[in-house]
Amino acid sequence: MKSEIAAPATHFRVQLSSTRRGARLARLLVERQLDDWGLAPTDPTSAALVAITAELSANAITHGRSPGRDFAVRLLRSTDHLRVEVSDTRPDRLPAMPPARPPEHAVTGRGLLLVDAFADQWGCEARAPYIKTVWAEVSRRVGCDLDETAHPRHQQHVIL
DSSP: OOOOOOOOOOEEEEEEOSSHHHHHHHHHHHHHHHHHTTOOTTSHHHHHHHHHHHHHHHHHHHHSOOTTOOEEEEEEEOSSEEEEEEEESOTTSOOOSSOOOOOTTOSSOOHHHHHHHHOSEEEEEEEETTEEEEEEEEEOOTTOOOOTTSOGGGOSOOOO
């Protein structure tokens, strides 16, 4: 009898409600998926991707929200980098590229500066008439060896 071993997941996708709870869940699910792929939450690469996810998800629910529409988070891994994508339903609201510095005493407006600092590269694209995707890539750091066979339970798309 021939046994088949499932190929390890190279991506993870989740669709969430455009709420603060949805944004928080996006961050937690990305952190969990990275851990399942063998990248500990304390690893600098994981911390960068989680921070980027938190910011892009917060932006999606704040600036990209359409009533009754969800946002999506996609995490992809390759041999040399990891990529997070956050899609929302407001392609008419594109982020400033490069992000502008807010006034010194402003309490908001620094999120994309964090994305710019943590990501090796990032950008935004309209993928359909009603969908905008903001993405960021982080290179695998020296010593970042993702376990290609870790936790096969998350090998399919997850849609909540």
